[in-house]
Amino acid sequence: MSSFDTSVLYEDGNHRYLHLGWEEKEEKSIVQTNQYMIIHNGEVVLMDPGGAHVFPRVLANVAEIVDIGSVSQIFYSHQDPDVSSGITLWLSIAEKAKAHISGLWTRFLPHFGIYETSRIVAIPDRGGDLTLKDGTKLPCIPAHFLHSTGQFSLYDPTSRILFSGDIGAAVFPEGKRYPAVENFDDHLRYMEGFHKRYMASNSACRRWVDAVSKLKIDAIAPQHGAVIKGDDVDRFLNWFGNLKCGVDIMDQLFR
Numbered sequence: 001m002s003s004f005d006t007s008v009l010y011e012d013g014n015h016r017y018l019h020l021g022w023e024e025k026e027e028k029s030i031v032q033t034n035q036y037m038i039i040h041n042g043e044v045v046l047m048d049p050g051g052a053h054v055f056p057r058v059l060a061n062v063a064e065i066v067d068i069g070s071v072s073q074i075f076y077s078h079q080d081p082d083v084s085s086g087i088t089l090w091l092s093i094a095e096k097a098k099a100h101i102s103g104l105w106t107r108f109l110p111h112f113g114i115y116e117t118s119r120i121v122a123i124p125d126r127g128g129d130l131t132l133k134d135g136t137k138l139p140c141i142p143a144h145f146l147h148s149t150g151q152f153s154l155y156d157p158t159s160r161i162l163f164s165g166d167i168g169a170a171v172f173p174e175g176k177r178y179p180a181v182e183n184f185d186d187h188l189r190y191m192e193g194f195h196k197r198y199m200a201s202n203s204a205c206r207r208w209v210d211a212v213s214k215l216k217i218d219a220i221a222p223q224h225g226a227v228i229k230g231d232d233v234d235r236f237l238n239w240f241g242n243l244k245c246g247v248d249i250m251d252q253l254f255r
Contacts, residue, residue, distance in 0.1 A: 005021050005061075006018050006019065006020050006021055006061045006064070006065065007019045007021070007179065009036075009159065009161060009219060009221065009227065010156075010158075010159035010160075010161060010218075010219075012158070014040065014041050015038070015039070015040050015041075015158045015159065016038070016039040016040075017036065017037075017038050017156060017159040017161050018036065018037045018038075018039070018065070019034060019035075019036055019179065019221070019227070020034075020035040020036060020037055020049075020058055020061045020062065021035075021057065021058075021061055022034070022177065030053065031082055031171070031224060032171075032172065032177065032224055032225075033048070033050055033054060033082050033083075033223060033224060034048075034221065034222065034223055034224065034225070035047065035048055035049050035050050035054070035058050035061075036048070036163055036221055037062060037065075037066075038138075038156060038159075039065070039066060040132055040134075040136060040158070041132070041133070041134055042070060043070060043072050043073075043132050043133055043134075044062075044066050044070045044071040044072060044073075045071075045072065045073045045074070045075060045130065045132075045138070046062070046071060046073075046074045046075070046090070046094075046097075047074075047075045047077070047154060047163045048075070048076060048077055048083045048084070048163075048165070048223050049062075049074060049086060049090055050082060050083065050085075050086055051081050051082055051083070051084070051085035051086045052085060052086050052089065053082075054086070055086045055089050055090075058086075059089075059093070068093055068094050069094070069095065069096060071090075071094035071096070071097045072096060072097055072098070072132075072133070073097060073098055073099075073100065073130050073132075074087075074090055074091075074094070074097050074098070074099045074100065075100050075130060075138075075140075075152075075154050075163070076099060076100065076101040076102075077143070077148075077151055077152055077153065077154070077163070077164075077165030077166070077223060078101075078102065078105065078147075078148035078150065078151040078152075078165060078166070079101065079102070079105035079108060079148060079150070080148065080166075082223075083165075083223065084101065084112065085112055087099060087109065087112050087113075087114055088112060088113040088114060091114070091119060097119065098119045098120070098121050099119060099120050099121065100121045100123055100130060100140070101120070101121075101122070101123065102122070102123050102125075102148075102150030102151065102152060103122030103123060103124055103125070103150070104125070104149060104150030105148075105150055106120055106122045123140050123152055125142065125144065125150070126142065127139065127140045127141055127142045127152060128140050130154070136157075136158070137157075138154055138155060138156055138157070139154070139155045139157075140152040140153070140154055141153040141154070141155055141162075141208070141211050141212055141215075142207075142208070142211065143164070143165060143167060143208050144204065145199070145200035145201065145204040145246075146165075146166065146167050146199050146200065146204050146205065146208055147166050147198035147199050147200065148165075148166070151165050151166070152165070153165055153167065153208075153212065155212075155215055155217075157215075157216075159218070159219075160215075160216050160217055160218035160219070161217075161218065161219045161220075161221050162212060162215065162217050162219070162220050162221065163221050163223075164220050164221065164222050164223075165222070165223050166198060166222065166223055166224065167195075167199075167208065167220075167222060167240065168191070168220050168221075168222035168225065168228055168236060168240075169191065169194050169195070169198075169222045169223060169224035169225045170187060170190035170191045170194065170222070170224060170225025170226055171190055171191075171193065171194050171224065171225070172190055172225070176190075177226075178226055179226055179227060180226050180227045180228075180229060181226045181227065181228050181229065181232055184228075184232045184235050184236070187226065188239065190225065191225065194224075195240070195243055195245055196243070196244070196245045196246075196249060197245070197246075198246075199243070199245040199246050200245070200246040200247060201245065201246045201247045201248055202242070202243060202244050202245060202248050204246075205240050205241055205243055205245065206241050208240075209237050209240055209241035210241075212237070213237060217233050218230070218233070219233065220233055220236060
């Protein structure tokens, strides 16, 4: 497939989970990002639809499949510009959508051009649910300090896909990108450096692993890198739950 084509991660009669492709070209100075979309009974949820840099491409991918007016909810895992700096563009074009983001970051949204907050839903630190029109709930799992002080993962119980935000991210060298992990041992080299530097501590890693281990997960879909599927989900959780990172390795950072 082309790197910027939409691909299907899960599909049944009335429920689809889609990956909305990558940037059209690789640029060394810009981090590669993933955007995702759930279509449930005609209702659309976007996850980390990104900043202005990717907005035209993501909009085209979404509009190719659904009416933009059917976008009812936009989930932002955290506040970073590659995640949420396009929020003004999305709320102006998806006029019925509400945007969900950690309550810790809503006060910063005016710096992205958001002054009217009636369509902003602040997710409390303990988490919550995105509730769809038919009552289906998508739990927001706390992922604080991984790497953002206020971050959430979003679990889809129908597809059993966990959108993990920056957790599970991989940074590929130029020309080495792939959409899904085929060799987990080889893939570790693309994840390790990012997680050691961007995640706050092993205690935070373990709290998140303890929380998501209670869920039935068939795939982990990160905001950067490649989708982790099948048996590799447990391998990732074991690796991440034992990772020393952030303040655990301060001596290495300041030597």
